[in-house]
Amino acid sequence: MAVDTAPQIEFSKELESFIEEWKPKPGNLIMVLHRVQEEFGYIPREAAIKVSQLLDTPLAKIYGVITFYHFFKLDKPGKYNIQVCMGTACYLKGGEDLINEMENLLGIGVNEVTDDGLFSIESVRCVGCCGLAPVMIVDGEVFGKVTKDELPEIIANYRKQG
Amino acid sequence: MAVKNFILVCGGTACESSKANDIFNALKSEVEAQGVDKDVQIVKTGCFGFCEKGPIVKVLPEEAFYVEVTPEDAKEIISESIVKGRMVKRLLYVDDTDKKKEDDFDIENIKFYQKQVRIVLRNCGFIDPEKIEEYIARDGYAALEKVLFDMSPDDVINELKVSGLRGRGGAGFPTWMKWNFTKGVESDQKFIVCNADEGDPGAYMDRSTLEGDPHSVLEAMTIAGYTVGANKGVIYIRAEYPLAIKRLEIAIEQAREYGLLGEDILGSGFSFDFEIRLGAGAFVCGEETALLRSIEGNRGMPTPKPPFPAVEGLWGKPTVINNVETWANVPMIILKGGKWFNSIGTEKSSGTKVFALTGKINNSGLVEVPMGTTLREIVFDIGGGIKDGKKFKAVQTGGPSGGVLTNDFLDTPIDFDQLTAIGSMMGSGGMIVMDEDDCIIDVAKFYQEFCVEESCGKCAPCRIGTRKLYDILDKISKGKGTHKDLENLETIGNAMKKAALCGLGQTAPNPILSTLKYFKDEYLEHVDDKVCRAGKCKDLVRFEIDPEKCIGCTVCSRKCPVGCISGERKQPHSIDQSQCVKCGACYAACKFGAIKKS
Numbered sequence: 001m002a003v004d005t006a007p008q009i010e011f012s013k014e015l016e017s018f019i020e021e022w023k024p025k026p027g028n029l030i031m032v033l034h035r036v037q038e039e040f041g042y043i044p045r046e047a048a049i050k051v052s053q054l055l056d057t058p059l060a061k062i063y064g065v066i067t068f069y070h071f072f073k074l075d076k077p078g079k080y081n082i083q084v085c086m087g088t089a090c091y092l093k094g095g096e097d098l099i100n101e102m103e104n105l106l107g108i109g110v111n112e113v114t115d116d117g118l119f120s121i122e123s124v125r126c127v128g129c130c131g132l133a134p135v136m137i138v139d140g141e142v143f144g145k146v147t148k149d150e151l152p153e154i155i156a157n158y159r160k161q162g
Numbered sequence: 163m164a165v166k167n168f169i170l171v172c173g174g175t176a177c178e179s180s181k182a183n184d185i186f187n188a189l190k191s192e193v194e195a196q197g198v199d200k201d202v203q204i205v206k207t208g209c210f211g212f213c214e215k216g217p218i219v220k221v222l223p224e225e226a227f228y229v230e231v232t233p234e235d236a237k238e239i240i241s242e243s244i245v246k247g248r249m250v251k252r253l254l255y256v257d258d259t260d261k262k263k264e265d266d267f268d269i270e271n272i273k274f275y276q277k278q279v280r281i282v283l284r285n286c287g288f289i290d291p292e293k294i295e296e297y298i299a300r301d302g303y304a305a306l307e308k309v310l311f312d313m314s315p316d317d318v319i320n321e322l323k324v325s326g327l328r329g330r331g332g333a334g335f336p337t338w339m340k341w342n343f344t345k346g347v348e349s350d351q352k353f354i355v356c357n358a359d360e361g362d363p364g365a366y367m368d369r370s371t372l373e374g375d376p377h378s379v380l381e382a383m384t385i386a387g388y389t390v391g392a393n394k395g396v397i398y399i400r401a402e403y404p405l406a407i408k409r410l411e412i413a414i415e416q417a418r419e420y421g422l423l424g425e426d427i428l429g430s431g432f433s434f435d436f437e438i439r440l441g442a443g444a445f446v447c448g449e450e451t452a453l454l455r456s457i458e459g460n461r462g463m464p465t466p467k468p469p470f471p472a473v474e475g476l477w478g479k480p481t482v483i484n485n486v487e488t489w490a491n492v493p494m495i496i497l498k499g500g501k502w503f504n505s506i507g508t509e510k511s512s513g514t515k516v517f518a519l520t521g522k523i524n525n526s527g528l529v530e531v532p533m534g535t536t537l538r539e540i541v542f543d544i545g546g547g548i549k550d551g552k553k554f555k556a557v558q559t560g561g562p563s564g565g566v567l568t569n570d571f572l573d574t575p576i577d578f579d580q581l582t583a584i585g586s587m588m589g590s591g592g593m594i595v596m597d598e599d600d601c602i603i604d605v606a607k608f609y610q611e612f613c614v615e616e617s618c619g620k621c622a623p624c625r626i627g628t629r630k631l632y633d634i635l636d637k638i639s640k641g642k643g644t645h646k647d648l649e650n651l652e653t654i655g656n657a658m659k660k661a662a663l664c665g666l667g668q669t670a671p672n673p674i675l676s677t678l679k680y681f682k683d684e685y686l687e688h689v690d691d692k693v694c695r696a697g698k699c700k701d702l703v704r705f706e707i708d709p710e711k712c713i714g715c716t717v718c719s720r721k722c723p724v725g726c727i728s729g730e731r732k733q734p735h736s737i738d739q740s741q742c743v744k745c746g747a748c749y750a751a752c753k754f755g756a757i758k759k760s
Contacts, residue, residue: 026477027439027459034401034440068461068618069442071401088364088561088594089520091608104723125443127402128366129176130520131213131527142179 007053009046015039019054029057029065033072042073070125078113078120080158083137087126090134094148098134099123101148105155118159166201167244168222170287174209174370175405177217181233182206185217188236198244205296208286208374211528212274215255220287227272228253273546274525277539279506281514282367282490283530286374291409294416297377303422305496309385310430313496315345318389324500326512327492331357331448331485332563332589333665334511334578337492340482343472345390347480352392354383355476357453357485358399358406361445362561363612365592367516368486370528372399372406375490376413380436382492384423386482387434394435396476398453401440410438445562445616448590449664450483452618463618464664485590487516507533511577515588521558521595522549534575537567541595552597556680560589562609562616563669565676566602585676587669601698602681603688606673607635613670624667627658631674638685639699641692648685651678697759700744704760709734711756718748718757 022028052059066072113120132144193199215229226249289296322338329335360368383395417423447462456462475481504512511533524546556566565586610632619625655671694702712734719727729735
């Protein structure tokens with residue numbers, strides 16, 4: 001698709017110089033997308049268009065890559081993204097129950113965001129702390145050996161922080 | 163004054179997430195507060211492997227092994243262990259499977275470590291992975307020096323051949339052959355690639371190796387570069403492993419400063435350098451051709467072999483790809499010799515294997531054992547048996563590409579060929595223990611769902627096959643399966659093994675085929691009797707209240723999310739089966755054992 005108009009999005013200086021640095025290197029697209037997602041928390045359409053222009057890569061190819069890999073997100077996650085591990089060890093020890101309970105408590109499904117934009121739920125692959133199964137990560141903080149009963153308190157604590 | 167004590171704090175991911183960082187800081191401020199900061203060096207190391215009991219703190223030289231430490235314990239550790247020179251008994255690990263040894267705190271006697279042989283994990287838990295000096299002090303980069311000055315490329319290949327090292331990523335291809343293919347190809351540019359895209363759910367061997375000992379991988383890849391004539395290394399690592407990425411970056415930077423990387427390494431005239439590329443969460447990228455497409459910035463879809471990457475790999479150039487664990491073995495083989503390595507393990511699988519032992523087991527953690535160790539030794543001796551005294555049911559190895567090992571195979575020596583012979587595979591090293599509460603159909607369905615999501619969709623056998631298999635399992639788990647369905651599982655599975663393009667599709671039916679073989683009775687129960695003995699398949703479970711035992715406490719009716727339990731106070735209650743969602747909340751809440759699951 002031809003993109004004529006300048007996209008309405010600002011990249012930080014760091015991001016722009018990162019793209020400048022990687023531009024001459026072959027196979028740079030995935031590295032650049034990682035950096036974009038780090039900045040925005042997801043990959044907004046405007047950002048994808050801008051990357052397409054900066055790297056001179058077709059937008060179709062960029063979306064091809066974004067949608068192929070689980071790590072890249074097209075929608076903005078909640079302020080506190082709740083990642084529930086669904087690796088085998090966590091699954092056997094009740095990871096699915098954690099997701100179901102979380103869905104009940106927040107009234108949203110997996111990959112959805114609460115109306116106030118505070119929480120989103122994500123089911124993730126093994127995070128590599130199987131000794132702590134079942135594991136849940138909220139906004140980077142790891143909770144190990146979690147039980148269903150602990151969830152309301154964990155959510156309440158984050159809600160208090162707003 | 164020389165340092166008298168070393169305190170090692172585990173800095174692996176699992177321990178870091180249980181506040182190992184805070185413990186490290188608390189210890190630091192305590193040594194200062196108690197005025198012993200000159201006598202003590204506190205080191206944050208890589209994973210000790212004993213994740214079940216983390217966070218772990220070890221005090222040297224007396225080898226006090228403290229488990230489940232909290233930041234609040236720092237004060238006592240310093241005042242007792244360091245200042246007064248006695249151990250903090252309440253924090254010491256006690257092996258409760260052997261009561262006689264209650265007062266035996268000798269680390270040599272911890273069963274978890276007794277049968278382990280550490281080659282790959284030789285430095286994990288001993289050195290600070292962020293300091294190259296500590297790696298060098300343990301013979302780090304000595305192998306590289308030996309190769310650069312005393313060995314020809316053919317010598318290196320020969321040493322690997324003698325060692326019998328086989329790829330630890332799963333398939334077990336002889337490593338020397340891979341290197342030799344690439345060495346034999348004429349090209350202006352060759353690449354060395356490290357596969358650190360550990361996507362297998364329930365496995366974290368590579369992550370721990372990179373976090374605990376990043377230099378071992380860098381050293382090995384540089385050796386390979388010299389051997390095959392490549393001067394560029396690429397490490398392809400999961401973006402989900404930020405700590406491992408950070409430690410790799412630090413390691414590369416430090417090696418460059420020491421002249422162990424970059425132009426003219428140690429004055430040998432050989433140059434080599436690294437680049438880190440991040441994966442983005444696609445299981446199929448563990449397949450080498452897909453991994454290369456991903457490094458090239460594309461969708462990670464596999465391509466047919468031949469041409470093999472050894473001849474036509476990254477950017478069409480000859481490329482050696484090995485996984486993290488394979489690389490970590492190489493420096494030791496060079497230093498101690500191929501013969502030494504070959505003397506460990508079994509005839510056709512030499513050396514050791516690292517397993518991530520998880521699931522329903524007492525001692526979850528990272529274990530490294532010689533090839534040929536039996537499953538019984540791993541599960542019961544090292545792993546300490548099944549949690550909560552439940553019955554052992556099976557062990558799943560090889561993740562979504564592997565199969566199950568039952569009771570009958572507890573005494574089978576584990577190596578590449580034995581596992582393949584009994585319908586599983588080594589895989590990367592995930593070892594998940596299941597007990598009687600796990601439903602074999604549910605587990606097969608879990609893996610199949612994973613494969614449906616991870617199939618890249620390029621070839622029809624995998625794209626359609628995984629979906630079909632999942633649908634049939636789903637039908638069986640709902641009690642609607644037929645004998646024809648069981649036949650179809652086998653037919654489709656076997657067709658995929660033959661026809662799929664890459665390893666993902668060829669091995670995706672393994673969890674089903676292997677469970678069908680060893681747990682046919684459980685499949686038949688689901689199909690014929692509509693019963694799930696483990697109570698996992700919700701549609702087949704039925705909760706009922708035993709009126710004899712129910713005292714009418716009303717706890718269950720208050721816990722029921724759909725309000726389908728009714729009854730007067732102090733009178734037996736009953737469940738309205740038409741409304742029940744089989745969540746099990748009542749079953750978990752009842753203190754009188756009045757609710758029966760069938």
